[in-house]
Amino acid sequence: LLASVLVLSPGALLAADMTIGFSQIGSESGWRAAETTVTRQEAESRGIELKFADAQQKQENQIKAIRGFIAQGVDAILLAPVVATGWDEVLEEAKDAEIPVVLLDRTVDAPEDLYLTAVTSDLVHEGRVAGEWLAEEMAGEDCRIVELQGTTGSSPAIDRKKGFEEGIAGQDNLEIVRSQTGDFTRAQGKVVMESFLKAEGGDTICALYAHNDDMAVGAIQAIKEAGLKPGEDIKIVAIDAVPDAHLAIANGEMNATIELTPNMAGPALDALEAYLANGTEPAKWIQTESKLYTAADDNQAVYEEKKNLGY
Numbered sequence: 001l002l003a004s005v006l007v008l009s010p011g012a013l014l015a016a017d018m019t020i021g022f023s024q025i026g027s028e029s030g031w032r033a034a035e036t037t038v039t040r041q042e043a044e045s046r047g048i049e050l051k052f053a054d055a056q057q058k059q060e061n062q063i064k065a066i067r068g069f070i071a072q073g074v075d076a077i078l079l080a081p082v083v084a085t086g087w088d089e090v091l092e093e094a095k096d097a098e099i100p101v102v103l104l105d106r107t108v109d110a111p112e113d114l115y116l117t118a119v120t121s122d123l124v125h126e127g128r129v130a131g132e133w134l135a136e137e138m139a140g141e142d143c144r145i146v147e148l149q150g151t152t153g154s155s156p157a158i159d160r161k162k163g164f165e166e167g168i169a170g171q172d173n174l175e176i177v178r179s180q181t182g183d184f185t186r187a188q189g190k191v192v193m194e195s196f197l198k199a200e201g202g203d204t205i206c207a208l209y210a211h212n213d214d215m216a217v218g219a220i221q222a223i224k225e226a227g228l229k230p231g232e233d234i235k236i237v238a239i240d241a242v243p244d245a246h247l248a249i250a251n252g253e254m255n256a257t258i259e260l261t262p263n264m265a266g267p268a269l270d271a272l273e274a275y276l277a278n279g280t281e282p283a284k285w286i287q288t289e290s291k292l293y294t295a296a297d298d299n300q301a302v303y304e305e306k307k308n309l310g311y
């Protein structure tokens with residue numbers, strides 16, 4: 001009985017005694033790589049043993065990793081879910097094993113009692129800020145927009161699309177003429193932008209909205225190769241605020257980006273430490289901040305600052 005009480009109730013576990021499994025999506029973007037670095041640093045500075053599993057963009061690998069963590073009896077699991085659906089069964093298994101799961105940077109379509117908390121930004125808000133920025137920038141001028149979506153079925157791709165559409169709603173001068181996934185990668189951002197330019201004719205596209213900076217950076221290359229000026233001929237707004245986006249804005253090749261902190265692990269581990277030490281239940285959603293950067297900011301300085309942060 002004593003043993004089962006110790007297993008069933010969270011309590012008295014110190015960070016230095018914790019082993020945490022981290023199921024990471026992969027390394028599709030600069031932001032993702034930074035999140036991995038920061039998570040490792042956060043765990044190390046607290047004396048937490050972190051077991052890291054890179055899923056190489058596949059949900060089945062994430063499910064396998066979570067089952068492996070459960071079998072190893074970790075104290076908690078961090079999960080950055082590649083897509084939003086299909087998690088119920090494995091989250092039930094973690095729950096049955098009394099292992100709290102914290103979601104990082106993306107949300108899932110699963111009952112809330114299957115995870116302890118989610119540390120994410122307001123993904124719809126990010127898209128809305130991008131749309132509102134473009135609406136203001138165009139000030140009533142006609143503008144044909146192309147959109148590079150994130151990974152199909154992922155919560156940021158769904159929510160950032162929705163938010164952007166809300167941000168430009170009611171602006172008859174703005175129209176999304178093409179929208180396709182670039183899978184959050186630079187390489188696909190370039191390939192898909194090339195196809196947009198070919199299909200539409202470069203001079204008819206007025207703006208690009210990319211669901212992350214890496215795709216925007218790939219698209220910038222495609223725009224230049226098409227003989228056009230990114231940031232001038234085609235306005236560009238994206239999300240993440242990675243160093244290369246700040247540099248592109250400083251160079252006039254991109255116009256705006258919305259910051260997503262790569263430090264999701266800090267708040268996640270704070271919540272887990274409190275929960276495992278004394279059972280303190282965190283809020284279901286721990287929201288990180290979103291900040292808009294434009295050419296009005298000192299992007300060269302921010303670029304240099306961020307370069308030292310693990311990006």
Ligand code: AHR
Nearest residue numbers: 029031032105156184212
């Ligand atoms: O879930 C967060 C998104 O995933 C980031 O915006 C993107 O760069 C990453 O790959």
